[in-house]
Amino acid sequence: MKIIIIGCGKVGASLAELLDEEGHEITLIDNKASAIRNITDTLDVLGVVGNGACHSIQITAGIETADLLIAVTNSDELNLLCCMMAKKASDCHTIARVRNPQYNSEISFIKEGMGLSMIINPEEETATDIARLIRLPSAIKIDVFAKGRVELLQLKLPKDSILHNMMIKDIQIKLRCNILVCAVERADEIFIPSGNFTLQANDKISIVATPKNAIEFFHKIGITTTPIKNVMLVGGGNISVYLAQKFIDMGVTVKIIEQNIERCEQLSETLPKALVIHANASEYNVLLEEGILEVDAFASLTNMDEENILLSLYAQKKTHAKVFTKISRLLYDEITNEMEIGTIIKPKLITADRIAQHVRVMQNPKGNNVExxxxxxxxxxxxxxxxxxxxxxxxxxxxxxxxxxxxxxxxxxxxxxxxxxxxxxxxxxxxxxxxxxxxxxxxxxxxxxxx
CATH class of the missing domain: 3.30.70.1450 (Regulator of K+ conductance, C-terminal domain)
Structure with missing residues (x-):
């Protein structure tokens, strides 16, 4: 497919890399020549410097023959304008990143009215991922298939796991669990295992199961799945808003710690059932005073990666809560992978992954039957x-x-x-x-x- 991406930030760059690996013909548009140069120097893609909402710039990028335009700049309105201009100039599909919660209730209206193929909200997608993981606190990642009837879960086997030195073909016999181990990550190696593959402690395994069978499997390997009753969120950004509402709908008690007083007032109006605390979570004893020792889940969701890492390290040391750490800078991967900071959440990659999934599914009319x-x-x-x-x-x-x-x-x-x-x-x-x-x-x- 011929794809135009407008916006060369972290999402645009990650998306260009994913789609380039898939063999698509990619053209990037951004106002900053340096941003274009950084990507075109490392990937086999084309770049155009300019305003992606301008008709002439889109024509230069090849919009008339493009199959898809994806707008992922930092401005919701600019993204929608880029898509509108693209629809006027060609018959291509369009995808827009829209983040403002004020638009959330109108997403269907905007999508239908503008003929968009997809609207993606990174913060809401991130909140959905976290809420899904809360149900199985020991899972690192959960993806869903067959409209939620099947789950693909990733977990790390602890040192004392009963699965240590067990062959995969023996799991169903010994544990009577109807699950399938479909991938194993061991150090730097990846395995698609046969039944004769032997699991080891510290392996990261991916399993396929129904939600009911997944819970049963976790119980039988000694991993508790007690219901989450209360959570603490640090940072009052949009991810916290979406996540808090999901928790409240689940009957979970929510406490949000935010240091900006005006934002606290907004949160109190938006989330009247949540307890909003005006405080700096990184200050001495604030987390202890606000009850971190009693929470079942803790998520550090500020805009500062370093603060999120430090707060999560503290939470891991002080509590048995399920810990989530938001990381924006992809350069931290090698460092954070070796740290005990719970489940790492990367909104930029979540967004790029969701769009890449949609692009693969879009190819169905061309003979592809990926759902x-x-x-x-x-x-x-x-x-x-x-x-x-x-x-x-x-x-x-x-x-x-x-x-x-x-x-x-x-x-x-x-x-x-x-x-x-x-x-x-x-x-x-x-x-x-x-x-x-x-x-x-x-x-x-x-x-x-x-x-």
Missing amino acids: TLYKIVGNKVEALEFRIRDNSKLIGIPLSDLSIKENILVSCVNRKNHIIIPDGQVSLQSGDSVIIVTTNTRLNDLNDILI
Whole structure:
């Protein structure tokens, strides 16, 4: 596809990298020549310096023959204007990043009225991810397939895990859990494991299961999943607003600590059921005085990465709460991966991932039958949901008899909303949706899994 991206910030740069890896033809537009140069020097993409809302600039970037325009500048209004100009100049699809909560109740109206393919709100997407993880506090990441009927969960095996030295094929026999281990990250190596693969403590494993079976599996391996009753959020930004509302709707008690008095007043009006505290969380004893020892979950969501890291380190030391740490600077990856700061949340990458997923699904009319796509294990593994069509070469043949490429695992089958964790005797039928986990990126059709 020919794709134009307007805005070369962290989201635009991450998105350009993801889509370039997928083999798309990318052109970037930004007012800053230095921003364009930084990306074009490292990626095989084109760059245009200028205002992405200008018709002439879009024409220079090739809007008349583009398949998709994505506007991810820091201005909601500019993003929408860029998309409107693109729709006037061509027949391409458009995606806009819109962050202001005031627009949230009108998203459907804006999307339909402007003919947008997608509107993405990074803060709301981030809040959704955190709220999903709260249900299973020991999970590092949870993605959903089949409209929530299937989950892909990542967790780290503790040193004393009963799974240590256990072969994957023995999990179902010994624990009687209907789950499938579909990926293992061990140090710098990634494995798409067979049944004979032996797990080790400190492995990061990804499993596929129904929500009910996932909870049962966590219990049986000794990881508690007690309900979250109260949370503490540090920072009163938009992520906290969306997250607090989700928690309140779940019946969870919410406390927000914010040091700006005017923002505290706004939060109190927006979230009357939350307790808003005017204080600097990094000052001596503030977190203790506000009850950090009693909370079930703690999220540091300020605009300062360094403050978030320090507060999360403190929370990890003082409590047994589920800890979330918002990180904006991607350069901190190597440092933070070695630190005990709970689950790291990166809104910029979440946004780029969601858009990349949508782009892959958009290719369906061109023969691609991907319905859902997630990049997991540091973007080194893809989990894809395919719909089985009548002409598929896989129909009616037991999985054990198929010549499937290496590093590809058929991990789940959704057959008329009945979830099957498949063994070698399962055969696929027309209309099934199938979840494939693989290190072989850029699969566009289910038939591509065959040798």
